[in-house]
Amino acid sequence: MHRYTETTRRYALHARLLWRAAPVHSALALFLVLASAAAVTFGIVATGHLVGALPAAVKAGVGSPAADRAWWWLAAAAAAYIIGPLIHAAENAVAQVVSARYLRLVFDMVAEVGTAPYGIAHLEDPEVAGRLDAIKRAMRDWTFVTGVEQTWNLLATRLSGVGSLAVAATWNWWAALLAAGSYALMAKVLVAWLGTIFDDLLEVTGNQRRQASYVRDLLTGAPAAKELRLFGLADWLVHRYSTAWRDAMTVVWRNRYHNLRPILAASAITLVVNAGVFTLLARDASAGTVSLASLVTVVQALLALEAFGPLGDNQSALGRNTSTATMLVALRRRLGLSGLPPHFPTAKPAEPVKPAKPEPVPSVRSAAAKIDLREVTFHYPSRTEPTLDRLSLHIPAGQSVAVVGVNGAGKSTLIKLLCGLYPPDAGTIRIDGGDPSAEEATRNRVAVIFQDFVRYQLPLRDNVGFGAHTRHDDEAVLARALGDAGGSALLDRLDHGWDTVLSAEYAEGTDLSGGQWQRVALARALAAVAGGAGVLVLDEPTAALDVRAEAALFDRFLEVTRGMTTLLVSHRLSSVRHADRIVVIGPTADPTGTGTGTGTGTGTGTGIVEDGSHEELMAAGGAYARMFSLQAARFAAAGASETVVDPR
């Protein structure tokens, strides 16, 4: 029973989505649907009367009133059969508009799932990620669009069934109701059965199918092509793919057969009921209680009751579509969003107001912000142990701080918290007094380039300008940022300057080397200063550069951002030694995590184990001094054979 109310709920949701997407066109489509159903019903009635009028017309001859009556019914039937398809064509045209708007609405709803919660924890939650992936995959399938487009045809068919039912009821209302009911039962059972299959496909198999698809993409895509060949992984992955796919689909196949019984029962009922109804009609006809006209009309109407039954592929497509939409709405609610967006079409983002005369490119100094972390504790949802444990750190405005520590110490996590991508479990993070996990204005004060920064396959202008949304088109801002990042030479080499798409996959586009990409990413961070950022963070985006190039780049970064609050993360201590202050983070035995620990404790979370300038930490002879000396010794040993690379 639950399944059947669920189906009704899904159709109601579908109707709301259509209405929200295109109210005027939906109303028009509804009107056309009613008109087309009326035309079908009228066609049945007119044909019946035509056949009923023929014997008298033939007998009375041409020109007789009986013949005139037959001509009128012929004209009426012809009109119904001609007008029907015309209405249908108009209905399809309107349906196209509704579908296009519906798709935009649903794409917006999906995009909001990805971006509206500012933090990224939801995207790393396996259940949310699995569902989102299943929804995106279902939306790419042609049946998703077909389901929307066919809504009106399906509705027209059902409504024509209502007309046929009314006609058949003029003969015997309960027999007509029985016949229609048997078809409706069959349709309901089938729709519910399809619903479970689609839900299984979307939900039960979500994660396994995701993995199967991932392995398939590995096999067929360029990114893994080299390793696949070098490690001889192809056969193994093909096997892995087929096993993962089979495992994923087993549940679907099993449920598909288990749930077949109601369908077989409904089919048998439909067969028996229809046989009985037609036998009853034959009996009435032979008893002379049904005229020839009525007989022809009722037979057509009874046959047309099939409109209440299962409607084939179109219905499957709609079923799939409503399953996907239902899952999307549930996912949105789970993430605290409204099931349906409050407004549609979504408001166009406000264009930045262009000043009458160009604003000067701001001085970095004016924008510096202070940072305050107090007793910050954080653990990833998938882990039980805290990654940061009561970590406190105060950075005055204008200071440059290097954050160093071993792999997995929590440096990137600290930065992600600073940008508000995750809220802390306990403690507070403040940037100029604002909470980055709660306030957009505060988040806009932080510009970060992560080690896995995005290489946008878009023009250079966007790749740099994305850092400064409000001054995205201001070439003076972009040029200064790229220059400060040591990328002016790169601009000169690009045939289409700022408009060159940074991807070889586009005509007249070009790809960049790893080092050039890093300069572009750095320029993006520097451009953010013009957009109002008060803290600049580089989380190892320079790892692809050699030691000297990275050190030179960091020195340059510190030079052009002097007076700004900056954070640098690197494993190469020589690269960050010129920062005003160096903070070593790692497991701390000090439960306060305030920087007095030794770094050798057994604590699970990260705290600050050393804090001071390069000279102070070297003099202290602690963990930093040991790491620095070790790296310096290795560098000196290798240095003889290294080439000095000009970072520009």
Ligand SMILES: Nc1ncnc2c1ncn2[C@@H]1O[C@H](COP(=O)(O)OP(=O)(O)OP(=O)(O)O)[C@@H](O)[C@H]1O
């Ligand atoms: N999204 C995540 N979900 C669960 N655990 C994570 C996630 N990201 C990082 N971790 C874990 O948190 C810990 C800290 O990771 P983090 O990336 O902050 O370290 P890091 O100091 O930046 O390391 P590296 O120097 O290698 O870049 C690690 O143990 C890591 O496995």
